[in-house]
Amino acid sequence: MSATVKIEDNKKEKLDRFLASVLLREGIKITLQEALGLMVDYALENEEDFIKRLKELPPLEEDPAWKELESPKHWGVR
Numbered sequence: 605m606s607a608t609v610k611i612e613d614n615k616k617e618k619l620d621r622f623l624a625s626v627l628l629r630e631g632i633k634i635t636l637q638e639a640l641g642l643m644v645d646y647a648l649e650n651e652e653d654f655i656k657r658l659k660e661l662p663p664l665e666e667d668p669a670w671k672e673l674e675s676p677k678h679w680g681v682r
Contacts, residue, residue, distance in 0.1 A: 609640070 611619075619639065627633050634642075647654040664670050 606637070 619636065623634065623636070623639055
């Protein structure tokens with residue numbers, strides 16, 4: 605089974621450059637899907653380090669989209 609994931613354009617561009625550099629330096633060519641799968645596996649294997657990084661992120665409550673959910677606007681559409 606697979607899923608579609610949206611990532612920011614700048615992160616997608618960095619990931620593409622990283623995969624290109626791996627190909628040039630090491631001669632290893634992998635797909636974006638394979639790379640993301642390996643990254644997920646790595647994060648799960650290094651759970652404590654990953655959680656430390658998560659704690660460095662700003663709280664969800666500071667996200668503008670989250671704030672909008674607290675005071676939704678009725679558009680009059682049924």
